[in-house]
Amino acid sequence: MRTQVGIIGAGPAGLLLSHLLHLQGISSVVLEARSRKEIESTIRAGVLEQGTIDLLNDTGLGERMMREGAIHTGTELRFAGQGHRIDFLALTGKKIMLYAQHEVIKDIVKARLEAGGEILFEVENVTLHGLESSAPTIRFRYDGEPVELQCDFIAGCDGYHGVARPALPASMHTEYQRSYPFGWLGVLVEAPRSSEELIYAYHPRGFALISTRSVTVQRMYLQCDPHDDLANWPDHRIWEELHARTELNDGWRLKEGRITQKNIVAMRSFVTEPMQYGRLFLAGDAAHIVPPTGAKGMNLAVADVRVLSHALGDYYTSGSSDRLERYSAICLRRVWKAQRFSWWMTTLLHHDDNASPYDLRRQLADLDYVTSSRAAATTLAENYVGLPMED
Ligand code: FAD
Numbered sequence: 001m002r003t004q005v006g007i008i009g010a011g012p013a014g015l016l017l018s019h020l021l022h023l024q025g026i027s028s029v030v031l032e033a034r035s036r037k038e039i040e041s042t043i044r045a046g047v048l049e050q051g052t053i054d055l056l057n058d059t060g061l062g063e064r065m066m067r068e069g070a071i072h073t074g075t076e077l078r079f080a081g082q083g084h085r086i087d088f089l090a091l092t093g094k095k096i097m098l099y100a101q102h103e104v105i106k107d108i109v110k111a112r113l114e115a116g117g118e119i120l121f122e123v124e125n126v127t128l129h130g131l132e133s134s135a136p137t138i139r140f141r142y143d144g145e146p147v148e149l150q151c152d153f154i155a156g157c158d159g160y161h162g163v164a165r166p167a168l169p170a171s172m173h174t175e176y177q178r179s180y181p182f183g184w185l186g187v188l189v190e191a192p193r194s195s196e197e198l199i200y201a202y203h204p205r206g207f208a209l210i211s212t213r214s215v216t217v218q219r220m221y222l223q224c225d226p227h228d229d230l231a232n233w234p235d236h237r238i239w240e241e242l243h244a245r246t247e248l249n250d251g252w253r254l255k256e257g258r259i260t261q262k263n264i265v266a267m268r269s270f271v272t273e274p275m276q277y278g279r280l281f282l283a284g285d286a287a288h289i290v291p292p293t294g295a296k297g298m299n300l301a302v303a304d305v306r307v308l309s310h311a312l313g314d315y316y317t318s319g320s321s322d323r324l325e326r327y328s329a330i331c332l333r334r335v336w337k338a339q340r341f342s343w344w345m346t347t348l349l350h351h352d353d354n355a356s357p358y359d360l361r362r363q364l365a366d367l368d369y370v371t372s373s374r375a376a377a378t379t380l381a382e383n384y385v386g387l388p389m390e391d
């Protein structure tokens with residue numbers, strides 16, 4: 001098999017890259033370890049930045065998102081018995097969209113298949129070869145048969161646990177990371193919305209987040225121990241914590257419903273530098289991870305492949321590798337700012353049992369500042385709605 005760009009992973013990064021290349025007349029084949037059904041039903045992110053909304057609309061992928069997603073112009077921070085609205089639109093002129101990651105995935109898969117795009121699901125034993133050469137290859141098993149895909153370039157879009165990043169020679173890159181003593185217990189709930197906007201709540205019992213998926217399905221998260229077991233979280237305990245951490249004395253009540261799904265995720269910050277080696281380019285979670293508090297992961301994946309598609313477009317139209325050479329440097333400037341924001345939102349809103357009384361007081365001052373100073377609120381808002389995407 002032969003293609004111009006071999007893409008490993010059909011997450012938001014790999015699928016969108018394949019679509020953006022197609023719009024420029026560049027061929028690609030996407031290799032995905034899981035089934036179509038699985039990638040289209042895994043519950044993950046929900047918040048799209050203004051730049052992500054615009055990109056999906058500008059490239060013909062936004063129709064269902066605009067119909068079924070919910071535009072939000074602000075969010076609420078709750079702490080010390082009070083709620084405070086951060087007005088994104090007034091502070092930045094920008095909005096966000098609540099539209100589930102697996103719905104974005106469904107929309108791109110459909111667009112790619114309708115355009116004759118090649119996505120091979122349930123591939124096995126993916127290995128990368130000849131990265132330093134001008135003709136790298138990807139070997140894998142498909143339908144039980146060994147296959148070799150010859151490419152001009154390989155895009156490693158296979159997430160944090162993929163095979164692309166380990167294919168970089170260890171001596172040629174540096175990994176930066178940080179772990180947190182926090183996990184998120186996420187639930188999907190069949191219930192009406194309790195609030196028009198997302199609620200991020202800091203509470204001495206731990207962080208809680210009230211998000212949404214539709215008028216009838218809600219997404220909620222609770223800070224828990226990253227090594228906690230779901231068996232410790234019967235439904236009644238989840239509701240007790242969600243009520244205690246989000247409700248104030250103003251009569252607002254969180255609406256309960258049937259919990260249809262539960263999961264626990266640990267948090268980590270991670271960056272690999274550079275994000276490229278020879279003819280291999282990493283994008284999205286394969287290259288960097290953020291804790292979910294700032295809702296940045298999927299949006300960073302989108303920003304990376306936007307840069308990569310422009311760089312590959314330059315190469316195929318003018319033969320210039322200039323932008324390909326600068327790919328990692330262009331992405332990392334924005335990635336590190338999202339790292340900073342995600343770390344800050346996480347430490348601002350979670351309760352650390354090991355924090356000193358001094359640190360807890362300082363944390364409350366940080367919350368007070370961000371909700372009482374227009375300058376500080378603007379800083380939060382402009383990062384949340386998304387910093388400008390670079391070319
Ligand atoms: P992935 O989505 O991980 O896709 C990688 C794909 O590669 C997968 O389909 C995988 O099966 C495939 N793959 C892996 N290994 C191989 C292999 N060897 N061969 C072939 N295929 C392979 N981000 C936001 O922007 N906003 C949010 O609100 C948000 N909330 C989140 C909430 C939670 C609870 C979690 C866990 C994450 C959240 N994120 C959020 C992060 C976001 O989900 C990820 O950053 C995003 O999925 C990254 O996309 P990706 O395409 O880089 O990687």
Ligand code: DHB
Nearest residue numbers: 045046211292293294295
């Ligand atoms: C959602 C996830 C996030 O990480 C976040 O910060 C806000 C919302 C969500 O899944 O809806």
